[in-house]
Amino acid sequence: MGYLSDSLLTAIELILSFDLEVRMTVWTSLYTSSTAIVIAALLGVPIGLWLGLSRFRGRQLAITLLNTLMALPTVVVGLLLFGLLSRQGPLGPLGLLFTPWAMIAGQAVLATPIVANLVLAAVAGADNRIINTALTLGASQFQAALQLLREIRFGVMAAVIAGFGRVIAEVGVAMMLGGNIRNSTRTMTTAIALETSKGEFAFGLALGMVLMSVALLVNLGLNVLQQR
Amino acid sequence: MMLLELKNINLPQGDFNLQVSQLGLQAGQLYVLKGENGSGKSTLLRLLALLQQPTAGDVIFAGLSVAWRGRTLKQLRQRITLLEQSPLLFSGSVEKNLAFGLKLRGISGCDLQQRIDQTLEIVGLNGFQKRLARELSGGEIRRVALARALCLQPQMLLLDEPTANLDVGQVAALERFLVRLPQQGMTVVIASHDSGQPERLGGETITLANGHLIPNGSESPAAPRTPDLKVV
Numbered sequence: 001m002g003y004l005s006d007s008l009l010t011a012i013e014l015i016l017s018f019d020l021e022v023r024m025t026v027w028t029s030l031y032t033s034s035t036a037i038v039i040a041a042l043l044g045v046p047i048g049l050w051l052g053l054s055r056f057r058g059r060q061l062a063i064t065l066l067n068t069l070m071a072l073p074t075v076v077v078g079l080l081l082f083g084l085l086s087r088q089g090p091l092g093p094l095g096l097l098f099t100p101w102a103m104i105a106g107q108a109v110l111a112t113p114i115v116a117n118l119v120l121a122a123v124a125g126a127d128n129r130i131i132n133t134a135l136t137l138g139a140s141q142f143q144a145a146l147q148l149l150r151e152i153r154f155g156v157m158a159a160v161i162a163g164f165g166r167v168i169a170e171v172g173v174a175m176m177l178g179g180n181i182r183n184s185t186r187t188m189t190t191a192i193a194l195e196t197s198k199g200e201f202a203f204g205l206a207l208g209m210v211l212m213s214v215a216l217l218v219n220l221g222l223n224v225l226q227q228r
Numbered sequence: 229m230m231l232l233e234l235k236n237i238n239l240p241q242g243d244f245n246l247q248v249s250q251l252g253l254q255a256g257q258l259y260v261l262k263g264e265n266g267s268g269k270s271t272l273l274r275l276l277a278l279l280q281q282p283t284a285g286d287v288i289f290a291g292l293s294v295a296w297r298g299r300t301l302k303q304l305r306q307r308i309t310l311l312e313q314s315p316l317l318f319s320g321s322v323e324k325n326l327a328f329g330l331k332l333r334g335i336s337g338c339d340l341q342q343r344i345d346q347t348l349e350i351v352g353l354n355g356f357q358k359r360l361a362r363e364l365s366g367g368e369i370r371r372v373a374l375a376r377a378l379c380l381q382p383q384m385l386l387l388d389e390p391t392a393n394l395d396v397g398q399v400a401a402l403e404r405f406l407v408r409l410p411q412q413g414m415t416v417v418i419a420s421h422d423s424g425q426p427e428r429l430g431g432e433t434i435t436l437a438n439g440h441l442i443p444n445g446s447e448s449p450a451a452p453r454t455p456d457l458k459v460v
Contacts, residue, residue: 129316136277137329138306138380140299147328151319 003201010202011209019206021182026210029187032100032178033168036107037115040167041160044112048119048159049145053131063120069113074106074172081106082176098179103187106173111163118162122155123148158225165218169211230291231255231384231415232276237285241271244439248272248285251434251441253417255383258410258431261419268439269419270313273386276417277310290383306333309382313389313419315373317361322353322372325361329380347379350405367394374402384415391422403428 014022051062083089085097085105096102130151134144149156167173171189178185180194188207196204232253239246246268253259253276263269274280278287278294278301287294289304309329317325326344330336335343348354351371364372370390377385390406391399407429409416418429426433435442 127316129312129314130318132274132279133312133316133318134328135279135305136308136310136312137376138302138309138332139328140302143332147318 007202007205011206014203014206015209022203022206022210024183025186025188025191025207028100028185029168029189029211030214032103032174032185032187033107033164036104036167037111037160037164039104039108040111040115040163043108044115044159044163045119045149045156047112047116049123049149051116052120052123053145053148066113066117066120070117072110072113074110074170075176076172077106077109078173078176081109081173085177097177098181098185100178100185102177103174103185106177107167107170110170110173111167114163114166115159118159119152119156122152122159125155126152154225158222161218161222161225165215165222168214168218229255231289233286233288234275235286235288237275237282237287239271239275239280239282239285241268241280241439244268246271246275246282246439248441253384253415255415256410256413257415258407258429259415259417259434260426260429260431261417261434261436262421262426263419263436264421267436269421269436270388271439272436273310273388273417273419276384277308277386278305279310306380307383308386309377309380309384310386311373311377311388311390313392315370317364317369317372317376319361321357322348322359322361322364323357325372326376326379329376333380343379347375350378351375352401367398370394382414384417385409387416387418389419389421391420391425407431 047066051059051066081102082097084091085094085102086092087097096105126148130148131144134147135141139147169189171193174180174185174187174190175193178187178190180186180190186194188211192204192207192211195201195207230252234248234251236250237246237248244266261269261272271280275282275287278289278296281296289307294304295301318328323344326347327340330340330343344357345354348356351374353368353371353375356368356372361369361372370393374387374390387406391402394402403425406416406418410431416431417434418425420426433444435444
């Protein structure tokens with residue numbers, strides 16, 4: 001019990017003292033996950049909107065594929081991108097492996113299907129008169145789709161937040177593509193795994209508490225949006 | 229002057245086909261579209277609003293055959309406005325709803341505000357500019373939707389059961405307003421199953437039954453879609 005309470009106190013001290021390593025790790029996590037979710041939103045929102053509004057042969061197959069990609073294991077994404085970005089891979093000359101950009105790419109791949117799927121669900125649940133009303137007021141198909149997006153904005157925001165929640169808490173991509181390099185690609189999740197294995201339980205606990213706070217804030221935001 | 233013509237139209241909709249061999253709508257004329265529920269009134273209105281493309285036939289607007297794609301379609305749609313039976317207001321304020329179509333037509337600034345204010349006054353909702361759509365009653369929603377359509381000053385205004393669920397006083401006021409619109413050059417088509425409305429509104433009557441136009445003056449040839457209920 002003493003071990004746990006001592007570690008907890010040390011963890012709180014580390015957070016309150018703004019320990020440089022804790023700060024760097026938290027910053028890396030927030031920076032990579034935020035950039036990844038922006039990319040995922042830029043890709044996923046149009047995909048979800050397009051799948052929700054268009055009718056074409058193979059649409060159901062595309063939706064099934066998107067559902068499958070939602071459950072993509074993080075280590076599989078890490079493995080595939082590792083193959084692409086490693087020195088022998090086709091994108092090896094770019095020298096991205098073990099940089100924050102490799103982690104951002106992997107996390108964007110993870111989050112895009114989540115954002116697209118949840119936007120698709122929001123489109124399906126939207127009032128089906130929105131598009132026709134916009135068209136009859138003189139909008140083009142594209143302008144009508146933008147109006148629909150405005151009407152389902154809370155659903156879209158919830159989709160983006162859910163995607164962020166997924167990438168900030170993942171380990172596989174960050175570990176395999178980032179390499180857990182101190183002050184460069186070490187994120188909260190990879191640091192927790194490493195420090196705990198080294199016996200630095202308090203340090204891991206401090207990062208765990210920060211991560212839980214971020215997750216709590218994300219979920220609070222999600223709840224607020226879902227109630228609107 | 230002929231504003232819109234339908235020729236040899238076939239438009240499948242649910243369990244019936246809307247079939248119109250010939251229909252012409254004159255500019256500055258009021259038409260009352262009669263027919264039972266499910267006779268195809270709403271489908272015909274959506275076709276006239278250029279929202280639904282027929283599988284066969286021609287739609288000719290102001291002498292030009294409608295091409296069902298691209299910029300031209302958008303430009304033609306901007307000359308027609310449909311007010312649906314259960315109109316939808318976008319989230320946000322009343323003012324924002326009225327501004328939507330005006331902005332799409334490049335109207336902004338003082339002109340935009342003036343049109344919004346004037347039209348809200350016409351429908352008796354002066355001072356409603358900042359009210360949120362979600363705070364409005366059913367009747368107010370219909371009036372805002374009507375104002376949103378009117379402020380665009382379309383060449384053709386299509387109204388699907390505009391007086392449904394309104395009280396007698398509101399119906400009379402709306403009808404008095406609608407009959408004046410053709411004098412300003414607007415073509416107005418009103419779908420209604422209120423049997424007294426064609427007489428009160430004047431204008432020409434278009435009768436639909438089971439997706440077919442019925443010539444004026446003929447007896448209703450179509451059997452009702454559902455049997456009459458009998459009280460035993």
